[in-house]
Amino acid sequence: MPGVFFCVLTWFAFACCAQSYGQKGVSWQYYAAxxxxxxxxxxxxxxxxxxxxxxxxxxxxxxxxxxxxxxxxxxxxxxxxxxxxxxxxxxxxxxxxxxxxxxxxxKEKKMFLSVVRGMCPDQSDKKLIQIGTNDKLLCGLEHISALDQRAEISWLKDCNPIHFKTDFIRIKNMSTSAEGNYTCLMKFTYEGKNFSASRTILLTANDEQALLHPRVNYPQNETIKVKPGAEVMIHCTVFLGRNMDVAEETIVHWIFNKSIIKENHYYEESDELEERDTGIYTVSRLVISEVRPEFFHVPLHCVVHNARGIDKGVVRLVPADDRNLYIHLLFCLAVPMGLIMVMMHHRFKVDVVLAYRKLRPLTTSKKDADGKLYDAYVSSLHDEELCSSWLQNFCLQVLPDVLEHRHGYKLFIHGRDDLPGEAAHDVIADAVRKSRRLIIIVSSLSQSDPDSVDLELRSLKHDQPGFEQQIGLYDALVNNSLRVILVETGKDIDYSLFPESVRYLRRKQGALRYRQGIADPMAPPNSRFWKCLRYHMPPGSHVGPRQGSGIRTLCI
Missing domain, CATH: 2.60.40.10 (Immunoglobulins)
Structure with missing residues (x-):
């Protein structure tokens, strides 16, 4: 599952980076009805x-x-x-x-075809005429008229018919009343079938004096970063004035290394006239399909000239700095890798720590340097009269068999390791001080005799202060002098029946759960329980278990 999640995140990261650095193609707009x-x-x-x-x-x-x-x-x-x-x-x-x-x-060209209902498509061209001057609107469908010489032409203004039947409209003494969308509608026959075609032109008036001198608005003195071998498109925007006749006489070309650029498999050039509110502009696009090393740091000049004047702009290509690209890629990869590392740490940290301890075991002298005699003190939260045989078997047989016999830990278990006649409180206090861990085993009340539940609850509440002093919870919770491992041996444990210190411990650090009914205590699903228990135990081990003086009673 982590592997599949990693693949999905990696694919998402590369998709994110590819979208950020992918080149966008140029799309030309066309209009039809x-x-x-x-x-x-x-x-x-x-x-x-x-x-x-x-x-x-x-x-x-x-x-x-x-x-x-x-x-x-x-x-x-x-x-x-x-x-x-x-x-x-x-x-x-x-x-x-x-x-x-x-x-x-x-070589390829990308286009977008916009289709609308009715006879009048959206405007595909603009025409700006100086107020008080004469000019004409051309239909612009001449290439279709060649299909049939008997084509019929009509005009519409704002999609309303007007009385013009020629392929152009002559504008005399231009005024604002003549402004609008003019649609040229042509009817013809093609391969024996009747068709119609149309084209819309926006006509606007301008009352300012025409500016005749051409001017390169962009680029003035620009630098473009591009990767070697990549394709680049350079725009040159030129202001031509306000007179269409002058604009049609204007020539725009590109100069590289003191020579005029001619189209070949490296270069592709195209020009497009635009009529804006501020005048007439032409946009010259130079496409270099493959940027070679000799193109860098050499000025590219966009030159415009007509009978009224000349102007030029300059642009230079420089190698792109891939540092930002690498940073972006690193970030895109770091996010999924970080998530994977967090998941792996959460899932495998126990196995890694146990493997490290196995490879680098502590010697007995180093482990005994802390003055402790036992690796853990084992306590069971039950009254003597209510201690079940199953719980005694777990504490006196299963737990020692795994921790002592298989992994070499040294445990102190009340009822097994204390001597008869000793003061119980003194023995417990001394054993707790000499232990590195405190294992508290909590069992549900359902394991006891149902008729004795009320007696057990009263016993726990009545013996709570003495219990906390005996098992050393005060030192463990207040002074942090002893690490506590809480083990649950049943389901649906009601912690409201236990002392406040145990409830606080459960909220603070949680508990390990041992599942009952498993013949082999190391078999799944309990194998994970033993790994986690060993993970919380101190590192290193003693050689062989310590034998007690015999089993007397388990519960404290």
């Missing part, structure tokens, strides 16, 4: 891979998509939905692979 034609295009250039390439598509559940569905087809590098349904919403991944080289090459 239910029951319309939609084309999800994998626009990775396969020429960046050497030799012949293969293209595969997967869904978010890692299900591989093939040309087996009449509604979803793979054509060239596109995934066609004929038509798209709500169940198609989710993550898609297209992957180009080439195995012609000695090292397999892979």
């Amino acid at each position: 239910v029951d319309q034609f939609y084309e999800l295009k994998c626009d990775i250039d396969p020429r960046v891979l050497a030799g012949n390439t293969t293209l595969t598509w997967r869904r978010d559940n890692n299900q591989t998509l093939e040309n087996t569905s009449p509604r979803i087809n793979i054509q060239n590098n596109s995934l066609l939905f004929l038509p798209v349904q709500l169940s198609d919403m989710g993550h898609y991944t297209c992957r180009y692979s080439s195995y012609d080289t000695s090292v397999p090459m892979h």
Whole structure:
């Protein structure tokens, strides 16, 4: 059981660490409407891979998509939905692979397709036009119009029809009243079936003067930590002003080691225009599939220029310090290992201590240096008249046989080791002072004659002060001069019938329980009891048991 628990905790620790340090892929967002034609295009250039390439598509559940569905087809590098349904919403991944080289090459693109009801999908583009200027909105579905030259185009503003039938809307003297979501709806025929497709553009007005000079907002002079051999994506965010015509004339490129970076199997570059409230931005992404040593500490420049000006930002790659990773891994492993160690200590500490004592036994001279004569004084909490034969057998036969004969301990048992005619109180007091442990054996009243229970209760209560003085509980509990081992030899023991000192001892340190009815006292389940009893006994042993002067009476 501890082994299974350890495996579960270790798996959880590694899962925790892998989640903390796993790389997150970039997911591109696309928008579609239910029951319309939609084309999800994998626009990775396969020429960046050497030799012949293969293209595969997967869904978010890692299900591989093939040309087996009449509604979803793979054509060239596109995934066609004929038509798209709500169940198609989710993550898609297209992957180009080439195995012609000695090292397999892979390129993939992750996408999320959002599907809504109605004719108007969510906005997939934004258009910002300066107030008082002229511009136009393009439909953006030209690649679909090539399927059938007789395609019909119509426009909707905020999903309400407007009277435009061309593939663009000309905006004259832009004002705030023209703002809104414009949806271009195209109807066409594909493979003999009628379909429709749509695209939504958000049009907003701006009344400030356009800023024409391009500016690199990020990076200015940045440092990125990355592990050698890992993949890294670097973003370059550039402000282009507020005029779309100027933005379309702007060029953004990357320079490494004084040369313009060209796409190959190490580099992949992509740009995306964004229209925000503050103006027009472009985000250029440079993906380095494998960071080699020569990439470190060499400046990478993101350069932007158009007819109005030029600007650049710089970023450097430096080797990542794995110290935090190692600390995190160490912590993730230390937690389950600590729990396992606590469990093992709780379960096996008794066996470990006994094994150590067996390997490193104390000599008789060292053990006798404390001036003690006995390893333990054995006391039974019963009145003489109520002492059962079973309890006498346990105290005078079973206990000595195991502790004295098998393990060499020296016990003083009242009724066996005292001499006739001696003063009982003096003998008990002297034996307790010369003992290293005090073993108190507590038995349930059910072992006695049921008709004598009331007599036993009165005897215990009446003899309580003398009992505590005789067995030395005062010194053991108050002065901590003697360690007490409480042993139970029955079930359902009612401690309310015993002296307060015994009840306090039971609450403070608990008790060992011996199960009755076992022929061999060392056989399971009592083998664990004897190990625990030896664990609480002092280390070392004498050679052979000490024989008393004969058995007279057991209980004190």
